[in-house]
Amino acid sequence: MIDGVPGPIGRLIEELGKLPTIGPKTASRLAFFLLKSPPEQVASLAAALAALNQGIVQCSKCFNYADRDPCPYCTDEERDVHTICAIEDALDLLAIERSGGYNGRYHVLEGAISPLEGIGPDDLRLNELVARVKDEGITEVVVATNATFEGDATALEIGRLLDGTGVRLTRLARGLATGGDLEYVDPATIAQALEGRREF
Amino acid sequence: MYCRRLELVDFRNFAALELDLPAGPLLVLGRNAQGKSNLLEALLALASGRGRSHRTLAELIRTVDGAPRPFARIRAEVAASDRATRLELVFALNPTEDGGPGRRASRRVVVDGKPRRASELLGQLNAVHFSPDDIDLLGGAPAERRRFLDVAISQVDRNYVRDLVDYGRVLSQRNALLRELRERDDDAAGLEFWDGKLVELGGRIVATRQQFVGALNDSGAAAYEELAGAGESLRVEYRLVGAGEDGGLPLDLLANMRTREIQRGQTMVGPHRDDLEMLVDGQPAAAFASRGQQRLVVLSLRLAEMEWLGGVAGESPVLLLDDIFSELDSEHREAVIARMPKGAQVLVTAADDAQVPETFRSDAAVLRVRAGHADREG
Ligand SMILES: [Zn+2]
Numbered sequence: 001m002i003d004g005v006p007g008p009i010g011r012l013i014e015e016l017g018k019l020p021t022i023g024p025k026t027a028s029r030l031a032f033f034l035l036k037s038p039p040e041q042v043a044s045l046a047a048a049l050a051a052l053n054q055g056i057v058q059c060s061k062c063f064n065y066a067d068r069d070p071c072p073y074c075t076d077e078e079r080d081v082h083t084i085c086a087i088e089d090a091l092d093l094l095a096i097e098r099s100g101g102y103n104g105r106y107h108v109l110e111g112a113i114s115p116l117e118g119i120g121p122d123d124l125r126l127n128e129l130v131a132r133v134k135d136e137g138i139t140e141v142v143v144a145t146n147a148t149f150e151g152d153a154t155a156l157e158i159g160r161l162l163d164g165t166g167v168r169l170t171r172l173a174r175g176l177a178t179g180g181d182l183e184y185v186d187p188a189t190i191a192q193a194l195e196g197r198r199e200f
Numbered sequence: 201m202y203c204r205r206l207e208l209v210d211f212r213n214f215a216a217l218e219l220d221l222p223a224g225p226l227l228v229l230g231r232n233a234q235g236k237s238n239l240l241e242a243l244l245a246l247a248s249g250r251g252r253s254h255r256t257l258a259e260l261i262r263t264v265d266g267a268p269r270p271f272a273r274i275r276a277e278v279a280a281s282d283r284a285t286r287l288e289l290v291f292a293l294n295p296t297e298d299g300g301p302g303r304r305a306s307r308r309v310v311v312d313g314k315p316r317r318a319s320e321l322l323g324q325l326n327a328v329h330f331s332p333d334d335i336d337l338l339g340g341a342p343a344e345r346r347r348f349l350d351v352a353i354s355q356v357d358r359n360y361v362r363d364l365v366d367y368g369r370v371l372s373q374r375n376a377l378l379r380e381l382r383e384r385d386d387d388a389a390g391l392e393f394w395d396g397k398l399v400e401l402g403g404r405i406v407a408t409r410q411q412f413v414g415a416l417n418d419s420g421a422a423a424y425e426e427l428a429g430a431g432e433s434l435r436v437e438y439r440l441v442g443a444g445e446d447g448g449l450p451l452d453l454l455a456n457m458r459t460r461e462i463q464r465g466q467t468m469v470g471p472h473r474d475d476l477e478m479l480v481d482g483q484p485a486a487a488f489a490s491r492g493q494q495r496l497v498v499l500s501l502r503l504a505e506m507e508w509l510g511g512v513a514g515e516s517p518v519l520l521l522d523d524i525f526s527e528l529d530s531e532h533r534e535a536v537i538a539r540m541p542k543g544a545q546v547l548v549t550a551a552d553d554a555q556v557p558e559t560f561r562s563d564a565a566v567l568r569v570r571a572g573h574a575d576r577e578g
Contacts, residue, residue, distance in 0.1 A: 113390070115376035120390065149370060153393040 009035065061132065063108040063125050064090050073106050080104040085142040086129060086158060088112050088151065091183040096144065101191030104142070107132065112150040113157060121157050130161050140168040142197055146181050147172075159200060170197040201280035201515050202545035203243055203325060210262040210269040212238035213572045221545070222565045223279075227556060228549040230569035236549040239569060240329065240520040242274050243547070246287055247327035247518070248351045249307060249318055253336065253344055257305040260291045268293060268301060278325045281515050285324055286312050319361050326355045326517035328506045330524050334498035338486040342475040349409050349476065352505045356512040360408050367401040370394055371467055379465035388458055395454050398470060405471040406440065412508065413438045413476070420504030424480075427496045427535055433481055434500055441473040495527055503539055516544035525555040533557045 005013065009031050016027035034042055058064070059071035066072060073079065073093070083104030087093055088111060096102050109124045133141060143158055145151035159169055173196030182190070208217040213235045230236045241251050241260075251260050261272040271292035278285045288310035293301040307318045336344050354361045374394040381388065416436045424434035453469055454461075461468050478485040478497050485497050509517045519540060525533050525548070537560045540546050548564070550556050556564075566577040 113393075115373050115380055115390075115394075118376075118380070120380070149366070149373065149394075149397060153373075153390075156393045157390070 062106045063110060063128070064093055064106060078103075082137060082139040083142065084129070084132065084136075084138050084140075085144050087144050087182065088146055088154070089183075092144065092146075095183045095185065095187070096190060096194070099187040099190035099194065101194035102142070104140075105136075105138075109145070109154065112145055112148070113153040114150045124154065126157065126161055129158065130165075133162060133165055133167050138167055140170060142194070143169065143171050143200075144182060144194075148181075155200070169200060171200045172197050201278060201326060201513075202518055203246070203276050204279050205275075205277040206239075206242060207273075207275040208242055209271075209273040211242055211260060211272040211274055212262060214238060214242075215262060215572060217572075217574060219567075219574055221547075223545055224543065225540075225546045225548070225560055225564035226567055227553065227561060227564040228547055228567045228569060228574075229553055230549075230551070232551055234569045235572050235574070236551075236569045237331075237522050239567075239574065240522050240547055240549060243276075243325070243327055243518060243520055244329045245274060246276055246278075246289060246321070246325045247329075247355060249289070249309075249321050252329065252331065252333065253340075253347055257291050257307065258293060258303055261293065261305060270301060271305075276325065286310075287321065287324055289321060319365060322354045322361055323356060323358065326509050326513055327520055328352075328502055328509060328517050329520045329522065330499065330502045331522045332524060332527055334502060335494055337476075337498050337501065338478060338489075338494050342473070345476040346471075346474065348501070348505075349412060352509065353408060353412050355517070356509060357408065360405070363401050363404050363408075367398070367405060367471065370397045370401060371470070371472060374398060375466050378461050378467065381462045382465050388462075391458070395451060398467065399451055399454070402470045406438075406474065409471065409474075410438050415508040415511075416501060416504045418504075419507045420500045423503040423539065424496060424500035427500060427532055428493065432493075434485075434497060435479040435482070436501070437477045437479065439475040439477055441469055441475065496532070499524070499528075499532075499536065503536070506539075506541075510541060516541040519544055519546040521546065521548040523549050523551070525550055525557075526552075530557070534559065 012031045012034070013024070013027045016022055016030050017024050019027075022030070034045070055067050056065055057067070057069045059066055059069050059074055061070045061074045064071050064073060080103055084107050085096060085102055085104055086107045086109055087096065088109055090108050093106050093108065096106075107125065107129050109126065109129070111119050111124055113119060113121060113124070129141070132138065141158065141162065143155045145154045155171055162169060172190075172193040185193075202223045203221055204223070206217070206219045206221060208214040211217075217239075228236045228239060241255075245251055245260065250257060258268065262269050271290050273291075274287075274289045276287045278287060288308075290308040290310075291305045292308065293303075293305050296302045309316045309318050309321045311320060311324060337348055350364065354364070374391070377390060377394060380386075381391070413436055420436060421434045425432065428434075457468055478501070480489045480493055480497060483489070485494055489497060506517060506519060521536075524536070528536070533555070534557050537557045540560075546560075548556060548560060553561060568575050568577055
């Protein structure tokens with residue numbers, strides 16, 4: 001409980017403060033903003049929050065979020081079932097889908113190697129990726145981690161883990177600006193980078 | 201290139217200042233602690249993104265009765281041979297968690313009305329700052345000397361700036377990993393990638409620095425010989441910390457250091473640890489040269505920096521001579537002025553204009569600085 005703040009507001013501030021990039025000050029500002037907002041706007045936000053987990057599950061194969069498990073990308077037989085595109089997070093999947101340049105399976109790594117943030121290979125879905133490559137008869141893994149040092153470090157680790165499996169390992173072409181997150185790159189550039197992907 | 205207009209808000213002791221500057225020589229007169237040096241520091245900040253050495257960004261912001269103003273702002277118009285550019289550089293105190301002003305400041309850069317990354321300020325206005333504190337280049341910590349290299353090279357080499365930023369990023373990731381390996385009592389798992397990047401970026405940084413040091417040896421040695429006379433020689437050597445004979449930053453070296461680096465939790469070799477050594481007649485100047493010789497050594501380094509920047513950029517940098525004449529005899533004062541490129545914007549500060557050579561004074565416009573105000577004379 002926060003001193004001098006009535007219970008419900010204090011609780012809201014506490015909950016908001018747990019969100020990434022939101023400190024106590026921003027949390028208070030948001031809470032008081034909501035307090036002064038029209039009741040229907042607050043109700044709509046509450047409903048959206050309440051509905052968030054209902055019917056949304058994480059795919060147990062690719063770790064994308066969808067309304068079913070396995071997700072549509074993992075079950076659609078129209079897609080190339082022998083290729084997996086490894087990405088840092090689910091937003092990258094949307095960016096690649098928008099580009100129209102890819103039609104295989106996905107694998108969300110849930111991050112990239114970053115010692116500064118305490119994220120090592122064991123914190124990512126790397127073992128799951130290796131298992132899928134073996135179990136699903138995958139012939140190519142397209143590593144589409146971000147063009148950052150962290151993304152490159154992750155790509156190298158994937159290469160190390162899959163060494164000797166005979167799978168073709170490719171990386172997006174360097175049309176992408178260094179330091180760029182995939183989700184901010186325009187579709188045409190992503191399509192080009194996919195087309196120009198090379199073995200590494 | 202030169203700065204033709206300068207506007208300051210809450211920068212050091214200037215509450216507000218608007219100033220048109222001449223393209224050529226300018227004599228800045230005033231008693232001590234009136235703001236002469238601060239004026240030159242504003243131009244140094246435009247060239248390097250920061251103040252003089254040992255100065256934090258927050259210290260560039262004016263204080264009133266001990267309380268800092270929220271930000272300091274420098275605006276300038278720079279005229280180069282092929283372009284005119286409007287620059288804005290703001291140092292603002294970072295807010296603390298409760299919203300009050302913090303103790304650290306960050307930078308905002310605007311070039312021709314468009315917000316830019318701070319690194320894009322570099323190269324817009326080139327300048328060389330001569331100061332009595334330059335003597336610390338000899339006796340001070342290695343960081344002083346690395347800063348000398350970085351400030352000079354960054355003004356004309358975009359790739360170098362990018363490599364420095366990337367290198368800093370790789371270094372913090374690698375150090376974090378080394379600390380983690382120490383805690384886990386692990387071997388070198390995962391270091392490979394960061395080692396590779398460290399060597400790649402570090403190698404490029406060192407190579408660029410060594411080229412610059414080569415130029416220091418050519419024109420710096422010549423300047424020193426002229427200033428010191430009688431066959432005295434100056435030599436500058438780039439010292440790779442812990443590196444082998446062949447220089448560079450080989451992977452084997454990192455492999456050899458690995459156990460120690462993990463124990464210490466930090467990267468112990470690389471350009472962030474390297475140093476410069478200045479030798480007079482083959483002896484380290486920091487330990488063996490007289491005070492007088494040391495002054496001429498650092499003066500020669502600045503003159504070499506000036507010539508190098510002018511050569512690479514194709515036009516002379518702005519020259520900021522901050523109270524350097526009080527420590528020189530008249531012969532050396534004349535020699536320094538004689539080396540200033542014709543037509544360059546040269547700002548000279550002095551408390552007493554009798555210290556400034558007549559050859560400079562006769563052509564120079566005069567600016568008088570008093571308690572945070574500046575007025576043109578004549
Ligand atoms: Zn799935």
